[in-house]
């Protein structure tokens with residue numbers, strides 16, 4: 001279970017990709033206020049984006065990669081009434097219940113390959129992890145990496161695990177290769193073999209059970225072809241477990257360039 005906080009104020013949209021995340025002030029019910037980058041369940045991409053954010057974000061954190069802390073953000077759609085912007089108003093109105101919050105890294109900068117050097121060991125861990133989850137959204141054009149206090153942080157895992165859009169083909173889709181030639185960290189000589197040796201053994205059934213348990217039932221309920229949320233959780237784990245063992249043999253790095 002993710003810890004949960006309640007939205008008290010919509011601050012501002014963070015327009016970048018298409019998912020229309022927004023900065024939201026929250027209350028944890030014990031008097032502590034926080035600020036979270038929030039992705040809404042009513043956004044166009046749908047709730048699978050949120051499921052991917054939770055599974056991949058929690059998995060990355062458990063593997064020791066830096067991802068801002070994730071929480072569930074409870075939203076009363078009434079909050080939308082105060083919004084002057086029609087699009088935001090509509091988004092909030094259609095996102096009652098739980099949404100996904102990511103701790104806001106105040107002062108973080110977007111990753112600039114000309115201004116930041118990543119060592120091959122760290123680049124290897126990130127590339128290997130992205131191969132595991134089949135993340136297509138970490139290219140040099142759109143790195144989805146932040147630099148905060150001198151370290152890189154991973155954000156935006158909503159476009160990974162493409163196989164969850166077509167479950168009957170998930171086993172074959174998840175066995176496919178990963179093309180990292182466009183990856184933002186491809187130019188840093190990523191040591192993928194070392195990353196695989198270190199991280200693959202950590203991706204166990206138990207770990208996958210833990211990270212998939214963090215997805216709220218409400219985002220898994222009613223998935224066609226499944227007998228409830230736990231069966232969907234299992235399908236995510238079944239796709240990732242074998243991929244962790246061998247994906248390092250199927251990563252293409254050639255052709256990368258700053």
Ligand SMILES: Nc1ncnc2c1ncn2[C@@H]1O[C@H](COP(=O)(O)OP(=O)(O)O)[C@@H](O)[C@H]1O
Nearest residue numbers: 014016017018019037068102103104105155156
């Ligand atoms: N945790 C965070 N802390 C600070 N800024 C963030 C954080 N998460 C996202 N952002 C900013 O918001 C932008 C959009 O977030 P992102 O998760 O990439 O959503 P999308 O690309 O789907 O719109 C990012 O490029 C970044 O500038």
Ligand SMILES: [Mg+2]
Nearest residue numbers: 016017144156
């Ligand atoms: Mg993004």
